[in-house]
Amino acid sequence: MVNEKLDRRKKYTRMVLKDGLIALLKTKPISAVTVKEICELADINRSTFYSHYKDPFDLLDQMEEEIIEDMNTYLNQYNFTKEEESLKMTERLLEYIFSKREICHTLLNENGDSSFETRVMTVAQKFLIQNWMDINAFQTNRYEYVSVFVISGSIHIIKHWLANNMDQTPKEIALIINHIANNGLKG
Structure with missing residues (x-):
């Protein structure tokens, strides 16, 4: 049960990070996107981002x-x-x-x-x-x-x-x- 909850949370985190990046890519190139911007849109802290991805390019x-x-x-x-x-x-x-x-x-x-x-x-x-x-x-x-x-x-x-x-x-x-x-x- 605990693993299922963790997997759901992990999926949710990745989904909101992806959504944040997609929103930013609508207005600027990937080279101008920062981790801070993605995290703000996703309402996720930077350490959580880095536990899933190296940088916006990796995402x-x-x-x-x-x-x-x-x-x-x-x-x-x-x-x-x-x-x-x-x-x-x-x-x-x-x-x-x-x-x-x-x-x-x-x-x-x-x-x-x-x-x-x-x-x-x-x-x-x-x-x-x-x-x-x-x-x-x-x-x-x-x-x-x-x-x-x-x-x-x-x-x-x-x-x-x-x-x-x-x-x-x-x-x-x-x-x-x-x-x-x-x-x-x-x-």
Whole structure:
């Protein structure tokens, strides 16, 4: 019983510290965030912060890692046929981002750490790109360049979608991304 109470308290502490950091990242870059500011927002003392994290960068890194692991777990539960895979996987990725919109929007904005965008690109590449390449029969020597182009463009579409308060459904955005990936800008 005592361990359960401690675990709940630990989870709560980490949650409010993460919430505090997210609130600060909405207005300033991680390099300008201090432990003192996070602790004030979380109503936690500094020693408690340091019992969980080394510094704001460590907190951010652990938050990003949790999101990436969660995203991988979420996407790994789906198994589609080749024909439906790229659209459905894109839609599932967007549904995941939709479910975590506040944190994803904050981590992908200009105040977030660019490593998160790179990590999201790696996840997208793992789940989406190979099928796009198979569908479009790209030559192996062009794979890397096409992959970077498609994923970078997709991430920017997602960032634009987040910035526009997700004004379209995940399915609509998935259709746009897949159409561009498969057909370029052709009508």
